[in-house]
Amino acid sequence: MLIGAVEAGGTKFVCGIGNEKGEVLDRVSFPTEQPEKTLAQVIDYFKDKPIEALGIGSFGPIDIDRASPTYGSVTTTPKPGWANYPVLPELRKAIGVPIGWDTDVNAAALGEATWGAARGLDSCMYYTIGTGVGVGVFAEGKLVHGMVHPEGGHVLTRRHPEDTYGGKCPYHGDCLEGMAAGPAIEARWGVKGHELAADHPAWEMEAFYIGQAISSAVLLLSPKRIILGGGVMHQMHLFPLVREQVRNNLKGYVVAASLESGIDEYIVPPGLGDNAGLCGSIALGLQALREAR
Numbered sequence: 001m002l003i004g005a006v007e008a009g010g011t012k013f014v015c016g017i018g019n020e021k022g023e024v025l026d027r028v029s030f031p032t033e034q035p036e037k038t039l040a041q042v043i044d045y046f047k048d049k050p051i052e053a054l055g056i057g058s059f060g061p062i063d064i065d066r067a068s069p070t071y072g073s074v075t076t077t078p079k080p081g082w083a084n085y086p087v088l089p090e091l092r093k094a095i096g097v098p099i100g101w102d103t104d105v106n107a108a109a110l111g112e113a114t115w116g117a118a119r120g121l122d123s124c125m126y127y128t129i130g131t132g133v134g135v136g137v138f139a140e141g142k143l144v145h146g147m148v149h150p151e152g153g154h155v156l157t158r159r160h161p162e163d164t165y166g167g168k169c170p171y172h173g174d175c176l177e178g179m180a181a182g183p184a185i186e187a188r189w190g191v192k193g194h195e196l197a198a199d200h201p202a203w204e205m206e207a208f209y210i211g212q213a214i215s216s217a218v219l220l221l222s223p224k225r226i227i228l229g230g231g232v233m234h235q236m237h238l239f240p241l242v243r244e245q246v247r248n249n250l251k252g253y254v255v256a257a258s259l260e261s262g263i264d265e266y267i268v269p270p271g272l273g274d275n276a277g278l279c280g281s282i283a284l285g286l287q288a289l290r291e292a293r
């Protein structure tokens, strides 16, 4: 069974084909341009592919409320041409299979719960720390939707005592994304994250912010696993620093083996590696197919 997958990112779109085992069989990638041009490329890629369903994990914010007249649109992005653009309706006109639609991070959480680092668990959270910070939430066996969708990249943070940087988020300044995404690291230290040595103080500060957000997530949602992806998390030495911050913040109040001897298996990198996005979208496509049957 072939399932189509679209990873709709703000800088690039990745389209691919996979199967019900989460194996990626083909992929192409192109830069995100005006929506008409980019979606024409998506449609062109799938037009001769015998897919039974399609999943789209999109950059956001997006409308995922099926009862809304603007369901399937990107909502308030500053990206030229994309604000309020009806991505899903436009693709539906051209692609006649069930289509699953969710945020890129919700898709990644579903993919990790289906085939990756949270396989077999009925809850997990997926954080991406990249150009932005995004959070996907899978709880009690399904993706969390609410009034809109989780926006955990913009939670407010307590400032590190030695941090004088103002913050990069255009909305909130010093929210999590404003303090911890890749562009904030670059603005604070004057070089890109991958140029900073592993023992640079930047990483303790980075872990301080990520650890705060995760501590709040543990208290609020009690996810059974937390997966940290995105470009910044390629710095593997951040994982032990983040785990330490979480334990220091919680101070033994939440009693769980996952926060003690099991913490190395609790806060983890994506199990699906570079396929996390596409696999997530395949899982969304499979979900849409099940719902349509």
Ligand SMILES: Nc1ncnc2c1ncn2[C@@H]1O[C@H](COP(=O)(O)OP(=O)(O)OP(=O)(O)O)[C@@H](O)[C@H]1O
Pocket (backbone or CB within 6 Å): 009, 010, 011, 128, 129, 130, 131, 132, 133, 181, 182, 183, 192, 193, 194, 195, 230, 231, 232, 233, 234, 235
């Ligand atoms: N090895 C690395 N170490 C530290 N920072 C990195 C590394 N690789 C990428 N980054 C930073 O991560 C950011 C890019 O993130 P990513 O590679 O996840 O791309 P993206 O898909 O554009 O991000 P997003 O998921 O927010 O859309 C840049 O700010 C970059 O400086």
Ligand SMILES: [Zn+2]
Pocket (backbone or CB within 6 Å): 153, 154, 169, 170, 171, 172, 173, 175, 176, 177, 178
């Ligand atoms: Zn913000």
